[in-house]
Amino acid sequence: MAEVEETLKRIQSQKGVQGIIIVNSEGIPVKTTLDNSSTVHYAGLIHQLVMKARSTVRDIDPQNDLTFLRVRSKKNEIMIAPDKDYFLIVIQNPSD
Amino acid sequence: QSTFTSPMRITTSSQSGAGRGGLPGGQGDRVLDDDGSDVTPQPLSQADPSGAHQAKGDRFFVEDITGGSASEQATAAGSFTMPFSRYMCIFANNVLNQSNIRLSKHQPYDRHEHMKRDTVEEEVTEEMLKEVIDVYISETDSVSLLDIPSTVMSVDTDESEAIIERNRQYAEVCRNRMGNDKYMERSMQTLSGAAKDKHVQSDAVVMVNTATSASTWDIYDALCSPVPQKTNYPEATQSMICIISLSLSPATAVSSLKEVDVFGSTSGAESDLQLIMQSETFQNCLLVMEKSILGNTFQPDLAAYRQLPVLEDPDFPVRQRKEETESGGPPALQRLWAFNCELNRGRSVRSMAWNKKNTDLLAVGYGENDSGDLTPGLVCCWSLKNPTWPERVLHCDSAVTSLDFSANNPSRLAVGMLNGNIAIYDVQGREQNSHVVSSSECLKKHLGPVWQLRYNQQGLIAVFVCRIMIQMIKNKAYCYHVTIQTSCASSVTDVMKLKRIHNTKKKARGNNTEKTGSVLTAMTPGLCFDFYPTDPSVYLVGTQEGLIHSCSSSNNQHFLDTFRKHFCAVNCVAWCPLSPDVFLSCSSDWTIQLWKLDQLNPVLGFTSIQRAVCDIKWSPKWATIFGAVNEGQLEIWDLNSSFLDPVAVQPAAPGVTMKSLLFTSRADCVLVGDSDGQVTVYRLKNLRVGESSQVRL
Numbered sequence: 140m141a142e143v144e145e146t147l148k149r150i151q152s153q154k155g156v157q158g159i160i161i162v163n164s165e166g167i168p169v170k171t172t173l174d175n176s177s178t179v180h181y182a183g184l185i186h187q188l189v190m191k192a193r194s195t196v197r198d199i200d201p202q203n204d205l206t207f208l209r210v211r212s213k214k215n216e217i218m219i220a221p222d223k224d225y226f227l228i229v230i231q232n233p234s235d
Numbered sequence: 236q237s238t239f240t241s242p243m244r245i246t247t248s249s250q251s252g253a254g255r256g257g258l259p260g261g262q263g264d265r266v267l268d269d270d271g272s273d274v275t276p277q278p279l280s281q282a283d284p285s286g287a288h289q290a291k292g293d294r295f296f297v298e299d300i301t302g303g304s305a306s307e308q309a310t311a312a313g314s315f316t317m318p319f320s321r322y323m324c325i326f327a328n329n330v331l332n333q334s335n336i337r338l339s340k341h342q343p344y345d346r347h348e349h350m351k352r353d354t355v356e357e358e359v360t361e362e363m364l365k366e367v368i369d370v371y372i373s374e375t376d377s378v379s380l381l382d383i384p385s386t387v388m389s390v391d392t393d394e395s396e397a398i399i400e401r402n403r404q405y406a407e408v409c410r411n412r413m414g415n416d417k418y419m420e421r422s423m424q425t426l427s428g429a430a431k432d433k434h435v436q437s438d439a440v441v442m443v444n445t446a447t448s449a450s451t452w453d454i455y456d457a458l459c460s461p462v463p464q465k466t467n468y469p470e471a472t473q474s475m476i477c478i479i480s481l482s483l484s485p486a487t488a489v490s491s492l493k494e495v496d497v498f499g500s501t502s503g504a505e506s507d508l509q510l511i512m513q514s515e516t517f518q519n520c521l522l523v524m525e526k527s528i529l530g531n532t533f534q535p536d537l538a539a540y541r542q543l544p545v546l547e548d549p550d551f552p553v554r555q556r557k558e559e560t561e562s563g564g565p566p567a568l569q570r571l572w573a574f575n576c577e578l579n580r581g582r583s584v585r586s587m588a589w590n591k592k593n594t595d596l597l598a599v600g601y602g603e604n605d606s607g608d609l610t611p612g613l614v615c616c617w618s619l620k621n622p623t624w625p626e627r628v629l630h631c632d633s634a635v636t637s638l639d640f641s642a643n644n645p646s647r648l649a650v651g652m653l654n655g656n657i658a659i660y661d662v663q664g665r666e667q668n669s670h671v672v673s674s675s676e677c678l679k680k681h682l683g684p685v686w687q688l689r690y691n692q693q694g695l696i697a698v699f700v701c702r703i704m705i706q707m708i709k710n711k712a713y714c715y716h717v718t719i720q721t722s723c724a725s726s727v728t729d730v731m732k733l734k735r736i737h738n739t740k741k742k743a744r745g746n747n748t749e750k751t752g753s754v755l756t757a758m759t760p761g762l763c764f765d766f767y768p769t770d771p772s773v774y775l776v777g778t779q780e781g782l783i784h785s786c787s788s789s790n791n792q793h794f795l796d797t798f799r800k801h802f803c804a805v806n807c808v809a810w811c812p813l814s815p816d817v818f819l820s821c822s823s824d825w826t827i828q829l830w831k832l833d834q835l836n837p838v839l840g841f842t843s844i845q846r847a848v849c850d851i852k853w854s855p856k857w858a859t860i861f862g863a864v865n866e867g868q869l870e871i872w873d874l875n876s877s878f879l880d881p882v883a884v885q886p887a888a889p890g891v892t893m894k895s896l897l898f899t900s901r902a903d904c905v906l907v908g909d910s911d912g913q914v915t916v917y918r919l920k921n922l923r924v925g926e927s928s929q930v931r932l
Contacts, residue, residue: 143512146521149624153525154532161511169508197452207523218527220520225511227520233531 160228271364526620536571566921568885574617574914584908586637587897592645595619600635637688651685777805813858823847850896866892
C-alpha cells in the first residue's frame with residue numbers, strides 16, 4: 140500500500156504531468172489531483188470513450204481486450220489504463 | 236337436531252293443489268313430535284318478521300312458517316343451516332310464489348287471520364299439548380322440475396317396434412331429401428338472446444422495458460463466464476428512468492453482467508478507493524503508466540539509444556535539429572541519460588552487469604560512499620524504460636563489490652560483497668531480498684572481499700576471492716578459486732571444491748613455478764579474472780602485484796604463463812571477444828597493455844593521462860575499439876585510427892570519479908558508473924570503424 144502511494148507520488152512529480160485521476164467502475168472519480176469540475180468532466184467523457192474503445196477491440200476479437208489507451212492531442216497527452224474495476228487517467232504535457 | 240325416525244304427526248293444511256312446493260312444510264304446515272314439540276323444518280329463508288304486514292302472497296307465505304314455528308329448538312337448529320336454507324328457500328320461493336300468486340291471491344287476509352288465531356289458541360291452552368294428536372302423513376304431489384325424456388329405449392319394450400319403424404321412416408326421408416323437390420331450403424332467423432355485460436377487474440400488470448445490444452463480445456462473455464446475476468426488475472423501473480435521464484451512463488453498451496447504479500454513495504467511493512489501491516493489478520497498472528510517462532519524457536534519448544530516427548513532434552518545433560550530424564564531425568560521445576535516484580546518491584558504483592536474457596535490464600552494485608564508511612550495500616536493477624526509479628532494490632549486508640547475472644537462470648543474480656559473502660538473488664519476484672542462497676553461513680567462508688564474480692557456461696560461479704593480508708601470523712594470502720554448486724532448495728551453499736592456488740612471489744627470472752606448501756611464500760591477492768572465450772577452463776588472473784597469470788582449472792598447481800609488465804595492481808583483464816588470443820589489461824600504474832597469449836611481453840601499451848585506470852572493456856561489436864575508464868575521464872580507443880590517443884574522451888563531472896564501464900551489446904552505447912552513484916549512458920557517434928578485425932602493428 141505504501142508502495143502504491145509512493146509510485147503515485149513519483150508519477151505526480153514526473154516532468155509534465157498535469158493530473159492523475161482514478162475512477163471506479165461506475166464512473167465516479169475516487170482520487171484526483173485536479174480540481175473538481177475538471178475531474179468530473181474528464182471522468183465522464185473518458186468513461187464513454189473507453190467503453191467505446193473496448194467495445195471496438197472486443198468486437199473484432201472477443202478474446203482480446205483493451206489494455207492501454209493514449210490520446211495525443213496538440214496540447215497534451217491523455218493516457219488511460221482501463222481495468223474492470225477502475226480507470227487510471229494521467230494527463231501529461233511532454234514538452235513542458 | 237331432530238331426526239325423522241320417530242313417529243311424527245304432521246298436520247298439513249294443503250289448500251292449493253298443484254304448485255305446492257315439495258317442501259314438507261307447506262303453508263301453515265307443522266310437524267309435531269311425539270311429545271308435541273314442534274319439529275317443523277325450518278324454512279330456507281328467514282324473512283324479516285317485521286315485514287309481515289305487507290299484503291303480498293310470497294311474503295305472507297314465508298311469514299306463516301316463521302310465525303308457526305316459534306320454538307327454541309327450531310331457531311337453534313337452523314343456526315348454521317340458515318344461509319343454505321335461505322338460498323334454497325329463495326329458489327323454491329320463486330317457483331312457489333308464482334303458483335301462489337296465481338292460485339291463492341284471492342285469499343290473503345284469511346290466511347293471516349287464520350294463522351293468527353292458531354297461534355293465539357296455542358298459547359292459551361297448554362293442556363292441548365299433552366293430548367294425543369293424530370298425525371296423518373300423506374304425500375304431496377310431485378312436482379317435476381325437469382323432465383327430459385330419454386332418447387334411448389330398450390329393444391324389449393312394447394313401443395320399441397313403433398319407434399324402430401319411425402326411425403326407419405325418418406332415415407328414408409333423410410335419404411330422399413337430397414335433390415328432392417318436396418323439400419326446399421329456407422332460412423330462418425333465430426333470436427339472439429340478450430347479451431349480458433360482465434365486468435372483470437384485476438391488478439394492473441407491471442410492464443418493464445429492457446433493452447440490450449448484443450455485441451460480439453457480449454455473446455462471447457455470456458458463453459464463457461459463469462451464470463450472470465439476475466437484475467431486480469421491480470426496482471429496475473426506477474433506475475431505468477434515471478438512467479435515461481442522465482446521459483452519462485452507457486445504457487446500451489454495458490454488458491449484461493454489470494449492474495449500472497449511477498447513484499454511488501460517498502461511502503461506497505471511499506471503500507472503492509481502498510480496494511483499488513490494494514489490488515495488484517492497480518500496482519502493475521501504475522508501473523505501466525509510469526513507464527509510458529517516462530517514455531514520453533525520454534523519447535528522444537531512448538530512440539537514440541535504439542538507433543531509431545528521432546520523431547519530430549509536429550506541434551513543437553524540433554530542438555534537436557542541431558545535433559543531427561550523422562556524417563562528418565569527429566567521433567564524439569553524446570550523453571543520453573543517467574540512471575539515478577535518491578537511493579543511490581553518494582554511493583560509488585562498483586559493478587554493473589547486463590541481464591543475459593533481457594538486455595534492457597541492468598544490475599548495478601553500489602559500494603561504500605565517499606566518506607569511506609562501510610554502509611550496507613545496495614543492488615538496484617534498472618530497466619531502460621524507467622531511468623528514474625529502479626525496478627528492484629536489494630539491500631545487502633555489506634558493500635557490494637561485484638555482481639553477475641546467470642546465463643542458465645536469467646533471473647538469478649549473484650552478488651559478491653566486501654565482507655566475503657556471496658549471495659544469489661532471484662530478481663523475478665517482487666518481494667524484496669529474496670535471496671536464494673547466501674554463503675554467509677558457509678563454514679569455510681572467505682574473509683576477504685569478493686573482487687570479482689562470474690558465471691561460466693556450466694552454470695557454476697567461479698568466484699575470485701582475495702584474502703586481505705590480515706593474518707600476519709600465517710603470512711599467506713590465498714587466491715581461492717572456489718566453485719560453488721548452487722542448489723535451489725537449501726539456503727546455505729556448500730562449498731564443493733576449494734582449490735587453493737598458491738601464488739609465488741615474483742622471481743626476478745620470471746620463473747613461475749610455485750612451491751606448494753611453503754609457509755613463507757608470500758602470496759599476492761588476485762583482483763580480477765577473465766575466462767578465455769573459447770576454452771572456459773583457461774582463465775587469466777590479474778594480481779595486486781601487477782602480474783597476470785594464465786591458469787587452467789584442470790591444473791591448480793601451476794600457472795600456464797605469467798605476464799609481467801605492470802608494476803601496480805592490475806585492475807582488470809579482458810579478453811577480446813572478437814579476436815582470439817588478444818587481451819587487455821589495465822592497472823593503477825596509468826597504463827593499459829595489450830597482450831597476445833603467446834607473447835610474454837605486451838604488444839602495445841597505452842597511456843593518456845596520469846591517472847589510475849579503473850576499468851577496461853572491449854566493444855562487443857567492433858574488434859578494434861575498447862573503452863577505458865580512469866578516474867578522470869572516459870576514453871574510447873580505436874586501434875585502427877590511433878595508438879597514442881583515444882578517439883573520444885568524455886571528462887567526468889567535477890568532483891566525481893568514474894569507476895566502472897560497461898558496453899551495451901546491441902547498441903553503440905557505453906555505460907559509466909561513477910563515485911556519486913550515477914550510471915550515465917553515452918552514445919558513441921561518428922565512429923568510423925573499419926571492417927577488419929585485425930590490426931596491423
